[in-house]
Amino acid sequence: MKIYRAKIVPLNAEKIGTAAHGSALLVINGESLTINLELFDTPANAQHWEHFHGFPDGRPAAIATMAQDVNQDGFVDLPETGAVSGTTMVPLDAAPHKMNIPNDDYPVANANGYFAYTKVVPLKELTANFKATFNDSELELDKRVIYVHGVTDDVSLPDTVAGAVGHYSTHVTLPIAVGKIERVD
Template sequence: MIKEYKAEIVPLNDDFIGTKAHGNAFFTETEDNLHIKIEMFDTPKNTQHWEHFHGFPDGKAAQIATMDQDSNHDGLVDLPETEAVSGTTMVPFDDAPQNMNVPNDNYPTSDKNGHFAYEIDVPLRDLQKKFKEVFGTDDLELDKRVIYIHGVPDSLELPTSVAGAVGEYDAHTTLPIATGKIKKVN
């Protein structure tokens, strides 16, 4: 059985960033494979963009963050502020999603126009096995997840209140620039 999902990706933090990052994500799940296709426009140019789906391990439906989640009122919704409505980072859309190795440099980089396209086939059983190891279930429940696109240039001066460092990566890498709710198509 083939399951198809789509997310319309809308801007987040665009007033501060100065671009309205937007695009679409498509997921096609078959018995053996998860095909992922994401295309983004108007992202910060020449910048690597982390991208993931986020959610709640207990199966609660995640929602996208809005400026309402700016709990410290600094004008930006940072990664920790998304967690109340979106849950935790789950699966990265990098060169090997099935490894679920979030902090790395193998994510898409936008071109001089702020565009990037990402497309990959992921061995579904490998991803489900790792997902179960980390979250206790092998059901990805894509229709209960949200997608986030992250990343602004290091030259953008962020308020000191912006949190979200992951390992050696600071808030420039993890600041959300766009988000979308994943919905089942068929």
């Protein structure tokens, strides 16, 4: 068994009016990966995308901070996280092993900004799809970070905030919290 944890800390809190935070527990046991996330103080009544991010070449990813706000608009948007965190890799949605990033199957926070996410993922399928997508890269969870995304449409974002994906706006993809995954067993 392999056990990983991440302390999820706020990102962009000063601008969005909430300081999303929480924790993640990831356990590889036999043929499955069990993922548990618990988040507090996220934007209420909103869907929140969350993902593993990392570098396909195996370099360790780090969490973004306000230092990554390269255009100095007061927000760290999705493209600005790439320099330290790499690319979006695995969605923490209804079916992580399918690796279908843009979709509507992510958790929705309650009226208090709380949500919990638990999923048991078939490791063999996830690993195969991960390797196919990232040129035989390994999952290497301890080299990844977790991002939580999403603000409500009433949050004012400047035109300089980037990161729209397909028909999903920057409100959906704006990072609101991040945590470094560390092996603890």
